[in-house]
Amino acid sequence: xxxxxxxxxxxxxxxxxxxxxxxxxxxxxxxxxxxxxxxxxxxxxxxxxxxxxxxxxxxxxxxxxxxxxxxxxxxxxxxxxxxxxxxxxxxxxxxxxxxxxxxxxxxxxxxxxxxxxxxxxxxxxxxxxxxxxxxxxxxxxxxxxxxxxxxxxxxxxxxxxxxxxxxxxxxxxxxxxxxxxxxxxxxxxxxxxxxxxxxxxxxxxxxxxxxxxxxxxxxxxxxxxxxxxxxxxxxxxxxxxxxxxxxxxxxxxxxxxxxxxxxxxxxxxxxxxxxxxxxxxxxxxxxxxxxxxxxxxxxxxxxxxxxxxxxxxxxxxxxxxxxxxxxxxxxxxxxxxxxxxxxxxxxxxxxxxxxxxxxxxxxxxxxxxxxxxxxxxxxxxxxxxxxxxxxxxxxxxxxxxxxxxxxxxxxxxxxxxxxxxxxxxxxxxxxxxxxxxxxxxxxxxxxxxxxxxxxxxxxxxxxxxxxxxxxxxxxxxxxxxxxxxxxxx
Numbered sequence: 423x424x425x426x427x428x429x430x431x432x433x434x435x436x437x438x439x440x441x442x443x444x445x446x447x448x449x450x451x452x453x454x455x456x457x458x459x460x461x462x463x464x465x466x467x468x469x470x471x472x473x474x475x476x477x478x479x480x481x482x483x484x485x486x487x488x489x490x491x492x493x494x495x496x497x498x499x500x501x502x503x504x505x506x507x508x509x510x511x512x513x514x515x516x517x518x519x520x521x522x523x524x525x526x527x528x529x530x531x532x533x534x535x536x537x538x539x540x541x542x543x544x545x546x547x548x549x550x551x552x553x554x555x556x557x558x559x560x561x562x563x564x565x566x567x568x569x570x571x572x573x574x575x576x577x578x579x580x581x582x583x584x585x586x587x588x589x590x591x592x593x594x595x596x597x598x599x600x601x602x603x604x605x606x607x608x609x610x611x612x613x614x615x616x617x618x619x620x621x622x623x624x625x626x627x628x629x630x631x632x633x634x635x636x637x638x639x640x641x642x643x644x645x646x647x648x649x650x651x652x653x654x655x656x657x658x659x660x661x662x663x664x665x666x667x668x669x670x671x672x673x674x675x676x677x678x679x680x681x682x683x684x685x686x687x688x689x690x691x692x693x694x695x696x697x698x699x700x701x702x703x704x705x706x707x708x709x710x711x712x713x714x715x716x717x718x719x720x721x722x723x724x725x726x727x728x729x730x731x732x733x734x735x736x737x738x739x740x741x742x743x744x745x746x747x748x749x750x751x752x753x754x755x756x757x758x759x760x761x762x763x764x765x766x767x768x769x770x771x772x773x774x775x776x777x778x779x780x781x782x783x784x785x786x787x788x789x790x791x792x793x794x795x796x797x798x799x800x801x802x803x804x805x806x807x808x809x810x811x812x813x814x815x816x817x818x819x820x821x822x823x824x825x826x827x828x829x830x831x832x833x834x835x836x837x838x839x840x841x842x843x844x845x846x847x848x849x850x851x852x853x854x855x856x857x858x859x860x861x862x863x864x865x866x867x868x869x870x871x872x873x874x875x876x877x878x879x880x881x882x883x884x885x886x887x888x889x890x891x892x893x894x895x896x897x898x899x900x901x902x903x904x905x906x907x908x909x910x911x
Contacts, residue, residue: 428623431572436579438618439566442508443559445614446552447584449515451591452607453548454730456600460522465537475538475545484852486553488647491845494558495838502624504558504565504841511555512615518548519608523601555615557848561841564832565624574776574829578768581825585765592758596751650709651846653694653717656687657853664860680861691717695892711834711893712843718889719827719850722789725796725882726823727858729816732866732875733757739872740803752806756813763817768825776826781833785826786890792819793883799876819883833895 427435461467461475490507499506521528521544529540563576587610595603651658660683667674694717699707734753737744744752776784795815803809827847835843862878 428566431567431575433579436576437583439563439576439622440580440583441614441618442512442555442562443580444584444587445512445611446515446555446559448587448591448607448614449519449548449552449611451588452519452595452603453552455592455595456522456604457545459600460604461541464523465525465541467538467541471538475541484849486550486845487557487848488842488845490554491557491561491841491843493841494561495841498626502619504562504624505619505622507558508555508562508619509616511551511553511558512611514551515548515555515615516608516612518544518551519604519611522548522604553848557841557844559615560828561844562619562622562624563828564840564844566622569833571777573832574781574826575769575773577829578773578825580828581768581821582765582770585761585768585821585824589758589761589765592754592761596754596758647846650712650843651716651849653687653690653713654720654849654853655690656683656685657720657857658849659683659686660861661853661856664856668860691889695889708834712831712847714889714893715827715831715834716847716850718886718893719847720854721882721886721889722819722823723851723854724858724862725792725879725886726820727855728862728875728879728882729796730757731858731863732872735866736799736803736872736875737809741806752809755806756809759810759813760817760820763814764821764824767818767821772822772826776829780895781826781830782890782893782895785822785830786887786893788819788822788826789883789890790887792816792823793880793887795819796876796880796883800873800880803876830893830895 427438457475461471467475494504494507497503497506500509525537525540525544528544529535529537532540534540560577560580563580564573567573567576591603591607594606648655660680663679663683666672694710694713697710697713699710702710733756734749737749737752737756741749741752772784772788792815795812795818798815799809799812803812828844831843831847832840865878866872866875
């Protein structure tokens with residue numbers, strides 16, 4: 423029955439196809455909702471120690487997704503290319519979630535006196551297992567869907583299903599408690615990462631473009647990877663500098679390294695935008711397009727991560743009369759509304775809109791609306807209700823960010839290397855996350871007016887929108903009626 427639905431590309435098939443990614447997304451929601459809370463309340467770790475635990479995440483993302491993506495492009499095991507990594511990642515993820523409320527038991531069993539080392543190890547393995555699973559769960563959608571409208575539909579359904587479960591995760595955490603959320607997550611992640619993937623038939627041979635046949639056996643070198651992520655060099659240099667500076671406890675009195683990294687970023691983004699795709703081979707044009715996607719997506723994530731990390735400081739600044747419990751509720755409800763919008767829009771609004779005006783333009787408009795909404799919080803975010811209303815509009819950009827860029831990116835690169843480039847694409851998320859945690863965090867801590875948080879969010883999203891508007895969809899644009907029709911065959 424499912425095989426028939428896969429051939430027909432029915433909506434039920436897209437729901438099943440999105441469930442493994444949903445499992446990883448649910449685990450990520452648990453991590454966001456419960457990790458800092460449980461480390462602080464149960465294990466009494468200090469703020470800087472919790473920050474050290476969280477630093478393990480982006481590092482795992484940098485290494486995990488690229489390596490797993492590269493390997494999964496070139497293996498065949500258990501009747502699948504992505505299947506083994508999704509199953510192993512799901513099992514490991516469930517075990518690490520189970521370990522979270524039992525760090526003291528694990529520490530005692532190992533004969534250790536402190537909890538910090540165990541916490542860092544569990545957090546690192548949790549994030550690594552999420553990354554082991556996330557890349558293949560997104561890559562498999564590109565593997566089993568034709569280019570164009572059906573692929574966009576695959577990613578928008580992925581976000582709708584994942585988003586609804588994400589909303590459920592935040593509701594469970596807020597209405598019951600985080601312990602219930604963790605234990606529900608253990609079972610849910612295990613089931614959704616193992617069983618649905620068994621009913622999805624992966625192609626034994628990935629589609630290979632004629633233009634790239636001569637280079638199929640070319641080795642993926644470190645130099646080639648570095649050249650492919652050129653627009654991210656400034657972010658990468660700053661991330662290394664920022665982590666070393668933080669771990670070494672270096673106190674600098676100037677901002678020359680930050681300025682240098684900013685200038686490097688500006689230079690390579692302008693250099694990337696000046697490269698023309700016309701007249702190039704399909705592979706060369708695709709890599710140029712991929713670099714432009716990295717540039718645009720990276721600025722999106724500086725703003726989004728800044729919102730996630732420092733929203734509580736903004737609410738505290740705007741409404742100082744709120745007690746800690748009420749302030750926490752405002753932040754939780756804000757993110758709940760954000761995720762409700764993120765779950766409802768992709769299939770209902772965004773996917774049909776891409777058929778009319780194209781993926782890149784649809785996404786650019788959504789990011790522009792997000793920038794405007796961020797700026798609107800500065801004068802209007804004076805009450806919880808106004809914050810909730812504006813967060814619903816911010817959710818338009820969030821819905822697009824976690825669905826459309828995957829469809830846009832997979833159109834730019836060869837089908838035989840989707841896993842690798844999905845991993846490289848993730849660098850446009852984790853490197854800006856480190857910049858937001860380190861650089862933006864420093865600015866927010868020294869500037870008394872916390873409106874600066876959403877000034878930064880609005881400015882970076884405005885830059886991102888401008889960059890997205892420069893991108894064009896590839897020739898298989900689902901906005902063209904002929905493509906939308908033929909993609910069903």
